Amino acid sequence: MLRIEKLGSEDKVLLHACCAPCSSAIIECMVANGIRPTVFYYNPNIYPIEEYEIRKAEAKRFVTSQGLDFVDADYDYEAWKQGVCGMENEPERGKRCLTCFKMRLLATARFAAEHGFTMITTTLASSRWKSLEQINEAGRWAASQVEGVTFWEQNWRRGGLQERRNQLLKEYGFYNQLYCGCEFSLRSTKNKTI
Numbered sequence: 001m002l003r004i005e006k007l008g009s010e011d012k013v014l015l016h017a018c019c020a021p022c023s024s025a026i027i028e029c030m031v032a033n034g035i036r037p038t039v040f041y042y043n044p045n046i047y048p049i050e051e052y053e054i055r056k057a058e059a060k061r062f063v064t065s066q067g068l069d070f071v072d073a074d075y076d077y078e079a080w081k082q083g084v085c086g087m088e089n090e091p092e093r094g095k096r097c098l099t100c101f102k103m104r105l106l107a108t109a110r111f112a113a114e115h116g117f118t119m120i121t122t123t124l125a126s127s128r129w130k131s132l133e134q135i136n137e138a139g140r141w142a143a144s145q146v147e148g149v150t151f152w153e154q155n156w157r158r159g160g161l162q163e164r165r166n167q168l169l170k171e172y173g174f175y176n177q178l179y180c181g182c183e184f185s186l187r188s189t190k191n192k193t194i
Contacts (some may be wrong), residue, residue, distance in 0.1 A: 002159025003090060004033050012036045013152065014115075016108040016122040018043055018181070020058040020174045023123040025164040026156050038117070039063045042073035042107045044080035045100050046181035052077075058175050073107065088184055093131045096184065101138035109146040119150050126156035126165065129180060 013030070015037040017023040023039065032038045041059055052075055059089040063070040083103050087096035101124060108120050120143065124135045132155060139151035155170045169176055 002029050002161055002187050004029060004035075004154065012038065013106060013115065013119045013121055014038055014040050014112040014117040016040050016042060016105060016120065017059055017063075018123050018127075019055045019177065020062045020171050020172070021165060021176050022126045023059060023155075023159045024123070024168040024172065024174070026123050026126060027063070027068065028164065028168070029156075029159075029161060031066065031068075032142045036068070038069040038071060040073060040108050040111055040120075042104055043113075043181060044076050044091075045072070045104070046075065047183040047186065049075075050078070051177070051181065054175050055181070062172060062174070071111070073111065075146065078151075084182075084184075090184075091152065091186060092129065092180070093134065097130065097180075098134045099136060100182065101135055102141055105138050105142035105151070106145055107140040109149045109151075112149050113146045118148055119152050121152040121154055123156065125154060126161065127180075132157070 011034055013035055015023070017039045039058055039059065043052065046055060056072065060070050080103065084096050084099050087099060090096040105120070105122060108122070112120050118138055120139070122135060122139060124130055125132055136153045139153065143149045143151040
Protein backbone atom coordinates (compact mmCIF):
# COMPACT_ATOMS: atom_id res chain seq x y z
CA MET A 1 0.00 0.00 0.00
CA LEU A 2 1.22 3.48 -0.88
CA ARG A 3 2.63 5.46 2.04
CA ILE A 4 1.32 8.99 1.81
CA GLU A 5 2.60 12.11 3.42
CA LYS A 6 -0.05 14.01 5.31
CA LEU A 7 -0.05 17.77 5.26
CA GLY A 8 0.74 18.73 8.84
CA SER A 9 -0.94 16.77 11.61
CA GLU A 10 -4.36 16.64 9.97
CA ASP A 11 -5.97 13.18 10.27
CA LYS A 12 -9.27 14.02 8.61
CA VAL A 13 -9.90 15.29 5.12
CA LEU A 14 -12.89 16.16 2.96
CA LEU A 15 -12.52 13.96 -0.10
CA HIS A 16 -14.38 15.07 -3.20
CA ALA A 17 -15.35 11.82 -4.94
CA CYS A 18 -16.51 11.36 -8.50
CA CYS A 19 -17.41 7.65 -8.40
CA ALA A 20 -16.81 4.39 -6.54
CA PRO A 21 -14.19 2.94 -8.90
CA CYS A 22 -12.02 6.07 -8.64
CA SER A 23 -12.46 6.55 -4.90
CA SER A 24 -12.24 3.00 -3.50
CA ALA A 25 -8.46 2.49 -3.55
CA ILE A 26 -7.87 6.09 -2.44
CA ILE A 27 -10.18 5.68 0.55
CA GLU A 28 -8.54 2.38 1.45
CA CYS A 29 -5.09 4.01 1.21
CA MET A 30 -6.10 6.98 3.34
CA VAL A 31 -7.51 4.76 6.08
CA ALA A 32 -4.37 2.57 6.02
CA ASN A 33 -2.33 5.75 6.52
CA GLY A 34 -4.34 6.94 9.52
CA ILE A 35 -6.49 9.46 7.65
CA ARG A 36 -10.26 9.39 8.02
CA PRO A 37 -11.88 10.81 4.89
CA THR A 38 -15.39 12.16 4.75
CA VAL A 39 -16.62 11.67 1.21
CA PHE A 40 -18.22 14.67 -0.47
CA TYR A 41 -20.22 13.63 -3.52
CA TYR A 42 -20.71 16.74 -5.64
CA ASN A 43 -20.98 16.04 -9.36
CA PRO A 44 -23.62 18.21 -11.07
CA ASN A 45 -21.83 17.57 -14.37
CA ILE A 46 -23.04 13.97 -14.62
CA TYR A 47 -25.60 13.38 -17.35
CA PRO A 48 -28.25 12.05 -17.56
CA ILE A 49 -29.81 11.98 -14.09
CA GLU A 50 -30.07 8.17 -14.23
CA GLU A 51 -26.29 7.98 -14.67
CA TYR A 52 -25.83 10.36 -11.75
CA GLU A 53 -28.05 8.23 -9.48
CA ILE A 54 -26.22 5.00 -10.37
CA ARG A 55 -22.81 6.55 -9.70
CA LYS A 56 -23.98 8.11 -6.45
CA ALA A 57 -25.51 4.84 -5.21
CA GLU A 58 -22.30 2.92 -5.96
CA ALA A 59 -20.14 5.53 -4.21
CA LYS A 60 -22.42 5.55 -1.18
CA ARG A 61 -22.49 1.75 -1.05
CA PHE A 62 -18.70 1.58 -0.84
CA VAL A 63 -18.22 4.50 1.56
CA THR A 64 -20.83 3.27 4.04
CA SER A 65 -19.41 -0.29 3.85
CA GLN A 66 -16.16 1.23 5.17
CA GLY A 67 -17.96 2.92 8.07
CA LEU A 68 -17.20 6.39 6.73
CA ASP A 69 -19.39 9.46 6.32
CA PHE A 70 -20.93 10.19 2.93
CA VAL A 71 -22.18 13.69 2.07
CA ASP A 72 -24.74 13.79 -0.73
CA ALA A 73 -24.36 17.30 -2.13
CA ASP A 74 -26.69 19.17 -4.45
CA TYR A 75 -27.30 18.05 -8.03
CA ASP A 76 -27.98 21.13 -10.12
CA TYR A 77 -27.24 20.17 -13.69
CA GLU A 78 -28.69 23.37 -15.15
CA ALA A 79 -26.37 25.55 -13.03
CA TRP A 80 -23.43 23.42 -14.09
CA LYS A 81 -24.44 23.70 -17.75
CA GLN A 82 -24.65 27.49 -17.43
CA GLY A 83 -21.18 27.48 -15.89
CA VAL A 84 -19.68 25.79 -18.93
CA CYS A 85 -21.81 27.61 -21.50
CA GLY A 86 -19.78 28.39 -24.61
CA MET A 87 -17.36 25.52 -23.97
CA GLU A 88 -19.56 22.70 -25.24
CA ASN A 89 -17.20 21.87 -28.12
CA GLU A 90 -13.99 21.99 -26.09
CA PRO A 91 -12.05 18.73 -26.20
CA GLU A 92 -11.52 16.57 -23.13
CA ARG A 93 -8.77 18.18 -21.01
CA GLY A 94 -9.74 21.55 -22.48
CA LYS A 95 -11.15 24.71 -20.86
CA ARG A 96 -14.50 23.07 -20.07
CA CYS A 97 -12.83 20.44 -17.88
CA LEU A 98 -10.82 23.03 -15.95
CA THR A 99 -13.97 25.11 -15.40
CA CYS A 100 -15.87 22.01 -14.26
CA PHE A 101 -13.11 21.06 -11.80
CA LYS A 102 -13.07 24.58 -10.39
CA MET A 103 -16.85 24.56 -9.86
CA ARG A 104 -16.82 21.21 -8.10
CA LEU A 105 -13.77 21.89 -5.95
CA LEU A 106 -14.99 25.35 -4.95
CA ALA A 107 -18.19 23.73 -3.64
CA THR A 108 -15.98 21.22 -1.81
CA ALA A 109 -13.86 23.98 -0.25
CA ARG A 110 -16.94 25.91 0.85
CA PHE A 111 -18.49 22.84 2.45
CA ALA A 112 -15.18 22.09 4.16
CA ALA A 113 -14.99 25.57 5.70
CA GLU A 114 -18.60 25.39 6.86
CA HIS A 115 -18.11 21.98 8.52
CA GLY A 116 -14.73 22.26 10.22
CA PHE A 117 -12.43 20.71 7.63
CA THR A 118 -9.17 22.43 6.80
CA MET A 119 -8.03 20.07 4.05
CA ILE A 120 -9.63 18.91 0.81
CA THR A 121 -8.52 16.62 -1.99
CA THR A 122 -10.23 14.86 -4.89
CA THR A 123 -10.46 11.46 -6.53
CA LEU A 124 -10.44 13.24 -9.89
CA ALA A 125 -6.65 13.06 -9.56
CA SER A 126 -6.82 9.28 -10.01
CA SER A 127 -8.24 9.29 -13.53
CA ARG A 128 -5.80 8.77 -16.37
CA TRP A 129 -8.35 10.50 -18.63
CA LYS A 130 -8.01 13.80 -16.75
CA SER A 131 -5.20 16.33 -16.61
CA LEU A 132 -3.51 16.20 -13.21
CA GLU A 133 -2.19 19.72 -13.84
CA GLN A 134 -5.75 21.03 -14.37
CA ILE A 135 -7.02 19.25 -11.27
CA ASN A 136 -4.25 20.66 -9.10
CA GLU A 137 -4.73 24.13 -10.57
CA ALA A 138 -8.47 23.95 -9.84
CA GLY A 139 -7.87 22.65 -6.31
CA ARG A 140 -5.35 25.35 -5.46
CA TRP A 141 -7.67 28.00 -6.89
CA ALA A 142 -10.68 26.69 -4.95
CA ALA A 143 -8.74 26.64 -1.67
CA SER A 144 -7.49 30.18 -2.30
CA GLN A 145 -11.12 31.35 -2.48
CA VAL A 146 -12.02 29.98 0.97
CA GLU A 147 -10.14 31.05 4.08
CA GLY A 148 -8.68 28.28 6.20
CA VAL A 149 -8.85 25.54 3.55
CA THR A 150 -5.85 23.85 1.96
CA PHE A 151 -5.89 21.70 -1.16
CA TRP A 152 -3.89 18.52 -0.77
CA GLU A 153 -2.18 17.82 -4.08
CA GLN A 154 -1.72 14.08 -4.29
CA ASN A 155 -1.03 11.98 -7.36
CA TRP A 156 -3.45 9.13 -6.73
CA ARG A 157 -2.29 7.32 -9.89
CA ARG A 158 0.93 5.96 -8.45
CA GLY A 159 2.05 3.50 -5.80
CA GLY A 160 -0.06 0.61 -7.05
CA LEU A 161 -3.37 2.44 -6.56
CA GLN A 162 -4.47 1.92 -10.18
CA GLU A 163 -3.94 -1.84 -9.83
CA ARG A 164 -5.74 -1.86 -6.46
CA ARG A 165 -8.58 0.17 -8.01
CA ASN A 166 -9.03 -2.53 -10.65
CA GLN A 167 -9.02 -5.27 -7.98
CA LEU A 168 -11.66 -3.45 -5.92
CA LEU A 169 -13.74 -2.83 -9.04
CA LYS A 170 -14.02 -6.62 -9.50
CA GLU A 171 -14.28 -7.43 -5.79
CA TYR A 172 -17.25 -5.09 -5.25
CA GLY A 173 -18.76 -5.49 -8.72
CA PHE A 174 -18.84 -1.72 -9.17
CA TYR A 175 -20.69 -0.13 -12.03
CA ASN A 176 -17.84 1.17 -14.19
CA GLN A 177 -18.76 4.06 -16.47
CA LEU A 178 -17.24 4.54 -19.91
CA TYR A 179 -17.15 8.36 -19.95
CA CYS A 180 -16.31 11.13 -17.48
CA GLY A 181 -19.93 12.01 -16.85
CA CYS A 182 -20.94 15.12 -18.74
CA GLU A 183 -23.09 15.07 -21.84
CA PHE A 184 -20.25 16.50 -23.91
CA SER A 185 -17.85 13.70 -23.00
CA LEU A 186 -20.66 11.20 -23.62
CA ARG A 187 -21.17 12.66 -27.08
CA SER A 188 -17.43 12.47 -27.73
CA THR A 189 -17.30 8.84 -26.56
CA LYS A 190 -20.23 7.87 -28.78
CA ASN A 191 -18.59 9.52 -31.78
CA LYS A 192 -15.40 7.52 -31.20
CA THR A 193 -17.23 4.19 -31.00
CA ILE A 194 -19.29 4.69 -34.16
